[in-house]
Amino acid sequence: MPQSALSLERINALLPRPISEETLRETLFRSKVEPGARLGDRLTVEVTPDRLDLLDEAGLARELSGLMGLARGMGYAFEPAPLPGVEARQNASVSPLRGEFVAVALEAPAGGGALDVGLLDEVIRFQELLHATTGRDRRAGSLGLYPLERLTPPFRYALEPLGQIRFTPLSSSQELAGKDFYQTHPLALRYGDLGRQGELALTLRDEEDRILSLPPVLNAATTGEIRPGDRRILVEATGTRPARVRELIGYMLLPFVERGWKAHPVPIHGPEGSRDGQEVLRPRRFTLAGAGCNACWACA
Incomplete structure (x- = not known):
């Protein structure tokens, strides 16, 4: 387990x-x-x-x-309105390879609670655990986290020719051509086939055309690196299965919202129309039979 x-x-x-x-x-x-x-x-x-x-x-x-009876229900509420200007565009080209794409914008509580070293370590550890389990080693879904304050929305998720890609991998200072990255980097050798189709590769860019990541392989240095002190973070999930992708991003919000961060929907405009992003955050109600619940808890 x-x-x-x-x-x-x-x-x-x-x-x-x-x-x-x-x-x-x-x-x-x-x-x-x-x-x-x-x-x-x-x-x-x-x-x-x-x-x-x-x-x-x-x-x-x-x-x-x-x-222990110290709390009841969720101690937080999701924000119905997106942050001004924060939205994404999904190109039709991604659909055959990794067509599921959702995102959420996180905002630290006013007066404190910015990302610190402890929370950063917790988030990275939890992200990798989710990749290995719910994400099925990134095949069904994967996550990316980005420093929203240092980026320029709207964001663009697309499939591009390798010749148009130049990428500085996270934890590196050396820029690589797209083809070189996929031929040499250890994570690209392991996960590259999940984000490539022949001479094309998945990219996530901002409005200034900067690459944030090459999903589901690796984030870029600087644009794809969250750091202590960040107060706004973009979280996105891509994958092949809608349920897995939504489950992944829901889990990934947990370390933040339990500490008072606000979660805002990110509208996504794609080939089949626009989504307001609320489907990721909207609460769901379930009706449970009282007798069944009592039997499960042995308190009938």
Whole structure:
């Protein structure tokens, strides 16, 4: 089953009141989390595949708050209006290769709460876990996060000739021609076929024609690199299956919204018309049979 090593300090920081490791283990016994070994501040937890939200400190803290009666329901609300000018265009050319594309703009709470080192590390770890599980090693879907304040919308998702691509990979200072990148970079050798079609490759660019990423392989240096201090972040997901792509981006919002960040829809204009982006954020209601719930919880 999926597992991750979570920070007890970060979990406690999100709870209405701190709890001991013993209380945490006892409480998790009532959930789908199997706590394992502890090493320093890190506690390894294992979950069933339907509860990947519990493999993030924010998601586990939310679960604990509910189980202990310290909180009820979601403590946040999604913003119905997009940020001014923040939208994207999806070219028809991407459809045969990786045609599902959704995005959300995140905004830090006023007066504090900008991206810090701890949250950045948490987000990167959770992103890679989601790629390996829900994303099926990026085949069904993948995620990208970008520094919205340093970019110029609208954004453009398209399939382009390799000859038009020059790309500086994340964590590098060397610009590469598109063909060289796909022939030499380790991640391109592993995932390149998911984002290429012959001599064409998927790109995400901003209005200034700067490449943000080559989905689903790698982000670009600078334009595709979120850093401590960032207060606005663009999150996008691409893939082949609508349900997987929406699930991925929903999970990825969790570390942010549980810390007070606002999530804004990003309208996307594509070959089949325009979407307002609300489908990613809109709450859904489910009707559950009371008798069945009581039986499951053994409290009838």
